[in-house]
Ligand SMILES: Nc1ncnc2c1ncn2[C@@H]1O[C@H](COP(=O)(O)OP(=O)(O)OP(=O)(O)O)[C@@H](O)[C@H]1O
């Protein structure tokens with residue numbers, strides 16, 4: 001049990017306070033001056049200190065400062081005679097929890113100790129909780145790339161500047177956006193995610209800005225848009241490159257003015273919203289092709305955050321896999337060294353999302369605690385063909401691709417990639433789409449485009 005330390009030069013006070021507190025079942029330690037009190041703190045775990053401000057040798061204020069500096073979690077209650085009341089007030093300003101005037105009232109003393117102890121317990125409980133469960137939207141990883149991103153996230157969280165997050169599917173763009181929001185002073189206000197690609201073009205404006213009753217055929221009631229819902233919080237405009245030119249123009253205006261009208265409405269609505277946007281597309285190329293407004297790009301790209309592909313940060317695979325085992329309540333499972341090696345050799349086209357899916361399937365598939373390389377290979381659909389080094393086939397394909405025109409190489413690769421993953425998903429389109437982090441409707445369109453047959 002943690003103790004209460006009484007530092008007072010008068011033996012009478014030390015003994016009285018000890019008796020009172022011990023009666024209440026507290027564990028009490030005593031010291032007759034500052035230096036010996038600080039020594040007790042080094043030797044023992046203390047959560048509340050009762051400190052006389054008027055001490056020989058080292059004054060109470062100096063003792064308080066030393067405590068605050070070295071043991072910021074300890075709460076200090078100051079006791080003082082009438083003559084030193086100013087010092088006690090000063091002590092509270094310096095961070096003492098409370099002060100009590102002599103002669104000590106038992107009630108007053110007990111209440112102060114109880115409160116201080118409650119605060120100390122609460123703080124310790126908080127620290128413990130934080131250690132056990134990391135903040136929910138914390139990015140896992142130990143690679144220099146992810147550490148740099150964590151730093152950028154912290155920096156972005158302290159400002160209100162717009163952030164543009166880029167990166168392939170499943171690299172953690174949304175997670176990064178939530179993480180910025182949660183660390184910012186907007187954390188207690190809403191985080192509103194809008195998937196611009198999933199909303200039909202004719203509804204996106206009403207979705208973002210809301211509408212008045214009867215403003216268009218389906219508008220049977222008045223409705224708030226996402227910008228209004230996100231007031232004082234953060235709006236996450238996901239898949240920003242998929243917005244129509246019309247919606248882009250409107251978003252541009254809104255993020256400049258933070259003011260808009262609902263569809264069919266007259267009245268201007270002012271909002272305070274932090275904008276974070278994300279895309280897996282190459283916006284430079286989209287701008288060059290005339291599909292994305294350059295001025296909008298510049299507005300959004302105040303803090304650029306690029307999420308690297310998982311294959312470019314192999315050291316993150318193990319900590320991520322461990323985290324996912326943990327989240328799936330499969331703590332008893334672990335990956336053998338060879339299995340980790342196999343995970344590192346895979347190219348992870350679906351990035352962290354795919355890794356999570358793979359871990360999920362392995363947990364279901366493998367009964368014993370150790371997950372070995374064979375199971376991993378099975379799930380990755382990479383069973384080595386006897387006599388063929390799996391690397392070889394990939395190398396040959398890559399050599400061919402390197403000699404082609406870029407657009408042809410991209411198409412050729414995309415087709416290979418889709419066939420491979422459709423096969424892995426047993427030609428279940430929504431499952432394949434989920435695995436590779438694509439919308440099923442997009443995947444449908446691609447299957448048509450490349451004339452991919454089931455069973456191919
Ligand atoms: N560094 C990470 N640590 C822990 N989990 C992660 C990390 N990165 C991604 N994830 C997890 O991977 C999954 C995909 O992440 P997220 O949805 O943020 O990716 P995304 O980049 O938005 O993907 P998409 O472009 O497909 O929308 C989520 O379950 C997310 O929690």
Ligand SMILES: [Mg+2]
Pocket residue numbers: 173174238
């Ligand atoms: Mg996303």
